[in-house]
Amino acid sequence: xxxxxxxxxxxxxxxxxxxxxxxxxxxxxxxxxxxxxxxxxxxxxxxxxxxxxxxxxxxxxxxxxxxxxxxxxxxxxxxxxxxxxxxxxxxxxxxxxxxxxxxxxxxxxxxxxxxxxxxxxxxxxxxxxxxxxxxxxxxxxxxxxxxxxxxxxxxxxxxxxxxxxxxxxxxxxxxxxxxxxxxxxxxxxxxxxxxxxxxxxxxxxxxxxxxxxxxxxxxxxxxxxxxxxxxxxxxxxxxxxxxxxxxxxxxxxxxxxxxxxxxxxxxxxxxxxxxxxxxxxxxxxxxxxxxxxxxxxxxxxxxxxxxxxxxxxxxxxxxxxxxxxxxxxxxxxxxxxxxxxxxxxxxxxxxxxxxxxxxxxxxxxxxxxxxxxxxxxxxxxxxxxxxxxxxxxxxxxxxxxxxxxxxxxxxxxxxxxxxx
Amino acid sequence: xxxxxxxxxxxxxxxxxxxxxxxxxxxxxxxxxxxxxxxxxxxxxxxxxxxxxxxxxxxxxxxxxxxxxxxxxxxxxxxxxxxxxxxxxxxxxxxxxxxxxxxxxxxxxxxxxxxxxx
Numbered sequence: 001x002x003x004x005x006x007x008x009x010x011x012x013x014x015x016x017x018x019x020x021x022x023x024x025x026x027x028x029x030x031x032x033x034x035x036x037x038x039x040x041x042x043x044x045x046x047x048x049x050x051x052x053x054x055x056x057x058x059x060x061x062x063x064x065x066x067x068x069x070x071x072x073x074x075x076x077x078x079x080x081x082x083x084x085x086x087x088x089x090x091x092x093x094x095x096x097x098x099x100x101x102x103x104x105x106x107x108x109x110x111x112x113x114x115x116x117x118x119x120x121x122x123x124x125x126x127x128x129x130x131x132x133x134x135x136x137x138x139x140x141x142x143x144x145x146x147x148x149x150x151x152x153x154x155x156x157x158x159x160x161x162x163x164x165x166x167x168x169x170x171x172x173x174x175x176x177x178x179x180x181x182x183x184x185x186x187x188x189x190x191x192x193x194x195x196x197x198x199x200x201x202x203x204x205x206x207x208x209x210x211x212x213x214x215x216x217x218x219x220x221x222x223x224x225x226x227x228x229x230x231x232x233x234x235x236x237x238x239x240x241x242x243x244x245x246x247x248x249x250x251x252x253x254x255x256x257x258x259x260x261x262x263x264x265x266x267x268x269x270x271x272x273x274x275x276x277x278x279x280x281x282x283x284x285x286x287x288x289x290x291x292x293x294x295x296x297x298x299x300x301x302x303x304x305x306x307x308x309x310x311x312x313x314x315x316x317x318x319x320x321x322x323x324x325x326x327x328x329x330x331x332x333x334x335x336x337x338x339x340x341x342x343x344x345x346x347x348x349x350x351x352x353x354x355x356x357x358x359x360x361x362x363x364x365x366x367x368x369x370x371x372x373x374x375x376x377x378x379x380x381x382x383x384x385x386x387x388x389x390x391x392x393x394x395x396x397x398x399x400x401x402x403x404x405x406x407x408x409x410x411x412x413x414x415x416x417x418x419x420x
Numbered sequence: 421x422x423x424x425x426x427x428x429x430x431x432x433x434x435x436x437x438x439x440x441x442x443x444x445x446x447x448x449x450x451x452x453x454x455x456x457x458x459x460x461x462x463x464x465x466x467x468x469x470x471x472x473x474x475x476x477x478x479x480x481x482x483x484x485x486x487x488x489x490x491x492x493x494x495x496x497x498x499x500x501x502x503x504x505x506x507x508x509x510x511x512x513x514x515x516x517x518x519x520x521x522x523x524x525x526x527x528x529x530x531x532x533x534x535x536x537x538x
Contacts, residue, residue, distance in 0.1 A: 301528075301534065303439075303526065303536045304467060337436060348529070352529055353529055355529070362438065362508070362509070363436075363509070363510075364508060364509045364510045366508075372508075376524070376526050376536060377526045377527050377528055378526070378527050379527045385525040385526070385527055385533045386533075387492040387493070388492070389532045389533050391533075406524045406525055406526065406536065407434075407436075407441045407522050407524055407525070408522060408525065414434070415433060416433060416434045416435060416436040416441070417431050417433035417434065417435060418435045418436065418512055419435075419436040419437075420436070420437050420438075420506075420509040420510035420511070420512055
């Protein structure tokens, strides 16, 4: 194993690290049309490095399209007796589109061939080995330092933006949309441009002295080129499914997916995600102002979505329209979590016990310095909410007691040492 | 906090990170099962709308459950200082010791008590 150097990162290397970060952030956020020629050529190189037969290529217009195509191939290669209902649906939906692309390439013998999932092989034989070699070189002090730098510069910033903001959102949306078998295809994808943060890390380590075996190095190179030129992709034996990059990608200044008027991400085939400061919402919430009503906000069971709706609707507007009455407001918070906490009581439109909610604030500010306010429903008598649907004894109606009750505590026992 | 001999005195007040409350306890209950790590991390909770995790990367902690099928009844034991991280909340450093892991709950007239989902 190469033993490289022991001196710390030089200022010019640190500058290079920042440059690598911004270069690969650009790759990860690109909305340029895929560079199809380059992607296909890089895939060929990668298959060659891996010792696989050159694949034919299929292009789809979005990750959703890619999932369908991946499932199509999965079903296509099954024996007729094993083809299920899914096959019928996929065939009808995709046959024309895929057949146009494949008829010149598809030959009868392919039908009988085993179309292995190559993803696992790629992971085991290229990915794990690259990381293994890097890890072996990351042991002494310089490498600790390098790792810390990379973590700050690449991991925190690139990963959070590309993986957490983009990939997880795309993934979540697909997970909601696709059923059973088709869902499996999501986890078999490689993320193309959104792999940028891994690749940047592996590449920068190499620039300052890490070395990889020659074939792994060639693999990393081909991989980097794929990442630079297209969106998600699915490697299979004999065929690779490549997809387009988004045409629209809008974010707030903190880097979270956000658009107040239209989709935050949209692909050429129309598949899109609507998001409000990083929270995925239905299209109508963004595009139809009438969609958001007091009732819809009240009934939303997901607290993060409810908070988002409340922010869009305006909490004062909501309370006014819902007939809310302010019961308690904290003026001298005994701990930060109670800053500006409020207890509200709302009439129940169906005539039952009133709704009571506590407004509390995230202790960690948002990147722009603002704070997120959550409205959480509590028992009308502020009974502590215990496991197994059990309730504690009633408490005086204060915002402090209400917040304590959400953690199953009474107000007098609730004063956290740390809150973030 | 330390006393005069320099032995740490444990602050028994709870620690809160968003919808998670860690309540220091004297010792771990008996009969727990370790919750497997996900990609090397302990995941105390995951937000479904944002995909954000409350997670501990360091190896010096174990996350245990009375029943792996249940979200309630979970405990954390920390051997040496570890960082509890979440993309939207500041990191909390947890001192060694045992903790009960509580999730924030909400009340609904119709549906009883549910965990705060984010």
